[in-house]
Every structure is written in C-alpha cells, then in structure tokens.
Amino acid sequence: xxxxxxxxxxxxxxxxxxxxxxxxxxxxxxxxxxxxxxxxxxxxxxxxxxxxxxxxxxxxxxxxxxxxxxxxxxxxxxxxxxxxxxxxxxxxxxxxxxxxxxxxxxxxxxxxxxxxxxxxxxxxxxxxxxxxxxxx
Numbered sequence: 001x002x003x004x005x006x007x008x009x010x011x012x013x014x015x016x017x018x019x020x021x022x023x024x025x026x027x028x029x030x031x032x033x034x035x036x037x038x039x040x041x042x043x044x045x046x047x048x049x050x051x052x053x054x055x056x057x058x059x060x061x062x063x064x065x066x067x068x069x070x071x072x073x074x075x076x077x078x079x080x081x082x083x084x085x086x087x088x089x090x091x092x093x094x095x096x097x098x099x100x101x102x103x104x105x106x107x108x109x110x111x112x113x114x115x116x117x118x119x120x121x122x123x124x125x126x127x128x129x130x131x132x133x134x135x136x
Contacts (some may be wrong), residue, residue, distance in 0.1 A: 023070035030063025122123030
C-alpha cells in the first residue's frame with residue numbers, strides 16, 4: 001500500500017488512515033443507499049424517505065465512487081491522480097450535504113459532514129503536495 005514518492009513516511013501513513021476513515025464509510029453508506037429498501041434507510045437517514053428513490057440511489061453511487069476513488073488508485077498504482085479528483089468531488093459533496101442538512105433543520109448531521117470535509121481537505125493537500133501517490 002506504500003505507493004508514494006514521499007520522504008514523509010509518517011505523513012503517508014496518516015494520509016492512508018484518513019483515506020480509509022473516509023473511503024470505507026462512503027462505500028458502506030453508499031451501498032446502503034443503493035441496495036437497501038428506502039423504509040430501512042429512513043430510521044437512520046430520515047431525508048431518504050422524503051426524496052425520490054432515484055435520487056437516493058444516485059447518491060449511493062456517488063458515495064461509492066468517491067470512496068473507491070479515495071482508496072483504489074493508491075492501492076493499485078493505477079491512475080493515482082484519481083485520488084485527488086475523488087477528494088475534490090467528495091469535498092463538493094460534503095459542502096452540499098452540509099447545506100442540505102442545515103436547510104432541513106438537521107444540524108445534528110453537520111458534525112459528521114465537517115469531519116469528513118476536514119479529512120478530505122487534508123487528503124487533497126497531502127496527496128497534491130507532500131505525499132503524492134505514484135503509478136506502478
């Protein structure tokens with residue numbers, strides 16, 4: 001998993017931890033949005049019961065794509081620049097999710113979005129500057 005040109009091994013490990021902390025939940029929650037019945041999602045994510053099912057499913061695909069984009073390019077060494085692209089897309093997603101939750105009076109959801117946003121900004125910074133991933 002150490003596909004970097006970095007002379008900063010601690011930073012590289014920290015970035016991988018951040019990528020896992022964001023990527024794994026994105027894939028998990030995205031999979032839930034994609035395959036679980038809406039009625040099963042609503043207790044945990046009330047907004048899913050108030051949106052068209054197609055929107056929930058597309059958001060699930062977006063979450064999965066972002067999560068895989070944060071993890072697979074670095075693990076495989078194939079198109080590592082996609083990690084930065086996934087971070088950028090996921091940053092936009094978290095900003096949008098924060099605005100969405102605030103507009104619905106769901107401020108309790110915002111701290112999780114803020115944690116993901118901070119980790120994504122860190123990933124983007126680290127993989128763009130100090131510890132970029134390399135191709136195999």
